[in-house]
Amino acid sequence: MRSFDLFNGDADGLCALHQLRMAEPRSACLITGVKRDIDLLRHLPDEPALDVTALDLCFDRNVDHVRRVLETGGEVQYVDHHAATLRFDHPRLKACIDPSPDVCTALLVDRRLDGRYRDWAITAAFGDNLIPVAQRLAQAQGHGDEATHRLRHLGLLLNYNAYGETVQDLHIPPLALYEALQGFESPFDFIDGAAHYVALDQGYREDQQQASALRPHRSTPDGALYLLPAAAWARRLCGTLANALAAQCPTACVAMLTGRPEGGYLVSVRTHGGIGADVLCRRYAGGNGRAGAAGIDRLPEAELDRFIADYFQHIERGT
Template sequence: MHFDVFNGDADGIIALLQLRLAEPKSSNLVTGVKRDIQLLDKIDTSAADTVTVLDISMEKNLAGLEKALFSGAKVFYADHHKSGLIPAHDSLEAHIDLDANTCTALIVDKLLTGRYHTWAITAAYGDNLIAKADELADVAGLSEEQKAKLKELGTLINYNGYGSQLDDLHFHPADLFTALLSYDDPFAVIADQTSPFHLLRAAYQRDMEQALAIDALYHSEKLALFELPDLPSSRRISGVYGNLLANQAPDSAHAVLTENRDGSYTVSLRAPLNNKQGAGDICSQFATGGGRAAAAGINALAKSQLEAFIAAVEAYY
């Protein structure tokens, strides 16, 4: 039995997409909303099994990884999030790169020697590595129009992954991956009027219009913070909205708060694009927080901790 375990955002989906286009394989797809990252806890393996793990922190999945390795399963692991100490094990093939200007799909792209390079560029756009994606697209000889199309597709795939539960999403990430697997080339997805691209585009525009109508809850030279209401549209748009804000003001950090049903906040934090560090360290100071240097989050921040969060961001930057 083979398991494909992957983050439900653009990077996780497209990293797996490249691998399965290169090596088609029947597998059990294990994924979820973007913030559902302890995915290895959801599988049980035996000595005959193989596992591919993409775009989820090894540190957050260490117990599940060790359990899989102990069972005798062989594990391929590629990621760009905080890894902690990587287990030394003959059955583990780990490709971890913590550079703030890379993502899992770009790691896979190197392993495949650029076989599906335009898909990897799409993932970089979706993961808000705009400068890196532009650089790769320029080297690949893509036009400005083509770059804009890949950026939009990457953003829409990423947008689909945000939500507190699967019901918030337009597509289950496993279903979206399966649909995209029909296309060797991302431009073919855009050209096909029946593809997920067009439904996601219309939904994204509606959700973004609602977010853009909301004024900042807090604003300083170092941080702009926005609170979105407890609605599925808010939970869907929070991450890509944070990316949009970050690109509009690259010298400032940005945080998007989405109110949870229990009264706490889900937090999406973006480090300044011109200083892509610290977001993961800041969010890790809070019980349900974590992430990488450029982008991180907190699953449940009590409202009483909001001032402490603002102070932590202000102190870091």
């Protein structure tokens, strides 16, 4: 059987696969992409008996390809934390899918491995904006403030690097970043010894300077909405900036709309307290996510006013 590992190019996908392959090494063809490129199983070859592992990729967006692999005698291991309304049972499908708001894919892998590489799971949780969860785990690991901050910053950088319209927008292609991670059992060693870390940190700081004058397009006591230009720096920073703004005011919601080169917007939404970001985003084509963090791949310009009104009504109702 030909083996394939497919993973989201963000912090969660990278750290999930890195943990899994340190514990269960195998030779496999690797398929990944930018953070929003989640229907990656479309790249699988049309041949029988594939051995597929998919990590941090929405099951519903890939369900037809999962069926194709299974129907041709293949096996699929699926680990993810997004809602899976189309999930089904099959003897050769091993699915660990948990959409609970306090887990990410790397934490699901961490459970399976009994915490063997937990610092990578903590890194992923920080990158996926599960800040309280990651802090509790770091404290349980015995990490002080400095070590915890280093893991948090690494998670932020790995996640930040995945945002972009195409791989060309990114500082480092996710595949190259994963291959760099493979040389380090500990995230602290990666921080101290990897040139990729230095490049990501420098790129992040430069992009932050571009966003220093950013102000909300509209705001209320319940939240704010920002419009970013159709520029590479904005596409790289949009998700990380949404996370940072949400963390600054944990009682307010954030929507970040970034212009796409061909028109329309890439949407990132962060909510709190049971306000379903995923519920809002799934009202629009290409929208998905989870309760606290969701997005829309392509919001047409013609739907901008509708989305703005919908967003503020949604967070005001608190549902």
